[in-house]
Amino acid sequence: MFYEIIVWFNVDYIIVDKNKDRNFIFKCVTYTKTDREKFGNEIFDCVTSLGEYCYYNCDELSSVNIPSSVTSVGNGCLSRCINLSAITLPKGVTMLNSNCFEGCKTLSNIIIPLQVLNIGNCCFSKCTSLSSIHVSSNVTSFGHNCFSDCNSLSSLEIPPSVLSIGNFCFLGCNNLGSLSVPSSVTFIGHNCFNRCVNLVNVTLSVQVTSIEHDSFYKCSNLKSILLPTCVSIIKECSFWGCKNLRTVHVSSSVTSFGNHYFYKCYNLNKIVIPAGVETIGNSCFEKCNMLSIVIIPTSVKTIGNNCFQECVNLENIDVPSNVTSIGQNCFSAHTKVYLKKIELILLIEFV
Numbered sequence: 001m002f003y004e005i006i007v008w009f010n011v012d013y014i015i016v017d018k019n020k021d022r023n024f025i026f027k028c029v030t031y032t033k034t035d036r037e038k039f040g041n042e043i044f045d046c047v048t049s050l051g052e053y054c055y056y057n058c059d060e061l062s063s064v065n066i067p068s069s070v071t072s073v074g075n076g077c078l079s080r081c082i083n084l085s086a087i088t089l090p091k092g093v094t095m096l097n098s099n100c101f102e103g104c105k106t107l108s109n110i111i112i113p114l115q116v117l118n119i120g121n122c123c124f125s126k127c128t129s130l131s132s133i134h135v136s137s138n139v140t141s142f143g144h145n146c147f148s149d150c151n152s153l154s155s156l157e158i159p160p161s162v163l164s165i166g167n168f169c170f171l172g173c174n175n176l177g178s179l180s181v182p183s184s185v186t187f188i189g190h191n192c193f194n195r196c197v198n199l200v201n202v203t204l205s206v207q208v209t210s211i212e213h214d215s216f217y218k219c220s221n222l223k224s225i226l227l228p229t230c231v232s233i234i235k236e237c238s239f240w241g242c243k244n245l246r247t248v249h250v251s252s253s254v255t256s257f258g259n260h261y262f263y264k265c266y267n268l269n270k271i272v273i274p275a276g277v278e279t280i281g282n283s284c285f286e287k288c289n290m291l292s293i294v295i296i297p298t299s300v301k302t303i304g305n306n307c308f309q310e311c312v313n314l315e316n317i318d319v320p321s322n323v324t325s326i327g328q329n330c331f332s333a334h335t336k337v338y339l340k341k342i343e344l345i346l347l348i349e350f351v
Helices: 013-018 033-039
Strands: 005-007 024-026 029-031 063-065 086-088 109-111 132-134 178-180 201-203 224-226 247-249 270-272 293-295 316-318 338-340
Touching: 013 024, 013 029, 013 033, 029 033, 063 086, 086 109
Parallel strands: 005 024, 109 132, 178 201, 224 247, 270 293, 316 338
Antiparallel strands: none
16 A cells, blocks of 8 residues: 655755655755765755755855745755855745855855845845845845854845844945935934945935944945934944045934044034034044034033043034033144133033
């Protein structure tokens, strides 16, 4: 009598091989690193998922054919395959897990299948030759460090399905020139554009409510930025070292200017601090050499240490009468500022 036993629980491929002469049908088969070391680099048609670090550090791998049965690619599956130059992902893949292609230095382009919903942490990190990537219209999130140190990536279209962009996502993408963040995005992680030295233009989602710390750290070619009206929080060091930044349009929703906001923004020439801001943090405008106009609202009560230190072109500043504290070295080191209308009632500590 003919019969078949259908096995629905997950098994490694070695189990399939051991039972190849029996009447078993395995529905969930993972090709593991151990399987690859035993059976080789070819992925068999019965495989439905690639296990964690399956091809990790596989130097001899230049291409791999993934069968259409595969729906999941495990953590670190193809990471550090330094000679992998081309790969086609099957249409059924729904998840690219963490570190999938991390360190694949010769991978130059890839198409993300339509069914993929999430791109995991460090998925394409250090893919230094990756110049083109097509992201499917169903992806909802980019994980932390997703494209960090992709030195050849010059452009990327973020689909309107994306809701969040993780920390360090585009860190060190030296050739990224412009980027538009769709209105679907509600969160952009800290250090997201850190050291994107050729980033000239960036359009932020109107739903973003905070600029996380070090977001645009040392984006040395960023010239201007418009912060959406719903942004109420700008965290420390957001624009540190953006030496070509000339204009910043700050939302009226912002209530404080934190430490080192515009530190070493050498070409920033004017800043209008919105009404409602109560604190200007330490070193907020330190070494802004070209800063000549600062408009401080009457809501400001505290100006931090080193706030305008080495602002050598700042000659006039109207400090509101509500200010109760000016920090140490606030205007020191050759600042030629003339202070007007100061009626401080608590503490002055400036040189």
